[in-house]
Amino acid sequence: MPLDNAAALEALKKVMDPELHRDVVSLGMVKDLAVQGDAVKLKVELTTPACPLKDTIAKDVEAALRGAGFKRVELSWGAQVRSAPGVSQAQLTPGVKNIILVGAGKGGVGKSTVSINLAVSLAKLGAKVGILDADIYGPSIPILTGITDKPTSSDGKRLDPLSAHGLKVMSIGFLIDPDQALVWRGPMVTGALVQLLRDVNWGELDYLILDLPPGTGDVPLTLAQNIRAAGVVLVSTPQDVALADVIRAKLMFDKVSIPVLGLVENMSSFVCPHCRQETAIFDKGGARTAAEKMGIRFLGEVPIDLAIREGGDRGVPIVAGAPDSPQAQAFVTVARNVAGAVSTQVLKAPRLPVIGAQPRA
Ligand SMILES: Nc1ncnc2c1ncn2[C@@H]1O[C@H](COP(=O)(O)OP(=O)(O)OP(=O)(O)O)[C@@H](O)[C@H]1O
Numbered sequence: 001m002p003l004d005n006a007a008a009l010e011a012l013k014k015v016m017d018p019e020l021h022r023d024v025v026s027l028g029m030v031k032d033l034a035v036q037g038d039a040v041k042l043k044v045e046l047t048t049p050a051c052p053l054k055d056t057i058a059k060d061v062e063a064a065l066r067g068a069g070f071k072r073v074e075l076s077w078g079a080q081v082r083s084a085p086g087v088s089q090a091q092l093t094p095g096v097k098n099i100i101l102v103g104a105g106k107g108g109v110g111k112s113t114v115s116i117n118l119a120v121s122l123a124k125l126g127a128k129v130g131i132l133d134a135d136i137y138g139p140s141i142p143i144l145t146g147i148t149d150k151p152t153s154s155d156g157k158r159l160d161p162l163s164a165h166g167l168k169v170m171s172i173g174f175l176i177d178p179d180q181a182l183v184w185r186g187p188m189v190t191g192a193l194v195q196l197l198r199d200v201n202w203g204e205l206d207y208l209i210l211d212l213p214p215g216t217g218d219v220p221l222t223l224a225q226n227i228r229a230a231g232v233v234l235v236s237t238p239q240d241v242a243l244a245d246v247i248r249a250k251l252m253f254d255k256v257s258i259p260v261l262g263l264v265e266n267m268s269s270f271v272c273p274h275c276r277q278e279t280a281i282f283d284k285g286g287a288r289t290a291a292e293k294m295g296i297r298f299l300g301e302v303p304i305d306l307a308i309r310e311g312g313d314r315g316v317p318i319v320a321g322a323p324d325s326p327q328a329q330a331f332v333t334v335a336r337n338v339a340g341a342v343s344t345q346v347l348k349a350p351r352l353p354v355i356g357a358q359p360r361a
Helices: 005-012 054-065 111-124 141-143 186-200 218-225 240-255 284-295 308-312 326-348
Strands: 032-035 039-046 072-078 096-104 128-135 163-165 167-171 203-213 231-236 260-266 298-303
Touching: 005 032, 005 039, 005 054, 039 054, 054 072, 096 111, 096 218, 096 240, 096 326, 111 128, 111 141, 111 167, 111 203, 111 231, 111 260, 111 308, 111 326, 128 141, 128 186, 141 308, 167 260, 186 218, 218 240, 231 240, 231 284, 231 326, 240 260, 240 284, 260 284, 260 326, 284 298, 298 326
Parallel strands: 039 072, 096 203, 096 231, 128 167, 128 203, 231 260, 260 298
Antiparallel strands: 032 039, 163 167
16 A cells, blocks of 8 residues: 555544544544655644543554554644534633533532632643632632732623633622622522623633532532533542532432533542651542442542642642642643543533523523
8 A cells, every 4th residue: 555645544543532432533633644755744633732641642643654654753733622512602601612610519628629720730731721710609719819809891891801820710709799699599699600601701712610619509500500511520528428419419410411520539648748658538539439330430539738728828729839749740630631521521412401591580
């Protein structure tokens, strides 16, 4: 067989994206293919810059092309985050490709800490990211990002998001007094949140991370139902009591057809900074087992750590403040897995649940 573009494509058809379980040619990931003699040049366009399996794909592409007789392979990378059909036309946030909800069965498990570090990780990996703090009863994103300004409007119509650590940031806490919000029922909260989605200049975003209020009550349910999300990331500590809550949360999202992208175990274990001994303060590994039982993806574990807490309190998430630390790398792994899960979801779901964009009265 002559060494030409057709031969290269034929070889590349055997390279499967391990996450998406389809070959890279039919996924439209092969770009700028050029053959000269026994040399081949190509660009692989990933479905996310945070692709967890880039190294595997590189190895498989190289092996397939060499197997077909090419002696030199020059591979470059690109990334084009995709959104599920219909999502980009969503009335609420036309420029946002994927909304990722972050939820927890109960409060205090580190949902906001995971949300902000997930967002910063995705931005550092090259994606355009925003974060919306919808935790009406305990909005912590202003503290976690160190933002003290209030949003303003440059066009007199919509609010401009604030910016921190490479993210576009908006919090319901910038606009509403949490003490007042405590007495609001689901539909009122949803109304306020829908406004934050629609009336903020989000611009073009690959991912908008939405930090939900904790629990499985009326409010998170109504919110989740009114947003076209790519899916939800669940956060739990490893103990049985927290896991029982996360199982309830999963059932709630199943009921409203929001895909569960997977489960993160936060406060997984404590490594003593002096003697390096590991102590499982809240137990360890429970979330992995629970994820297996529930048939959902385990997205990774984050240790309980002083630097994570301090970074949060200072408004400098650990992924921004100490990106090379093992604690930050734990969040980056979670982010890669979440991005992979979103890509899978987008390709798998011919259509996401289309639920009224208008708040219910
Ligand atoms: N992995 C961790 N290591 C150390 N401290 C952590 C970790 N994760 C979260 N924390 C700390 O635990 C506290 C609660 O975290 P956070 O506000 O993120 O939880 P939450 O689930 O969003 O809470 P709620 O939704 O009830 O407001 C914060 O002080 C935070 O800094």
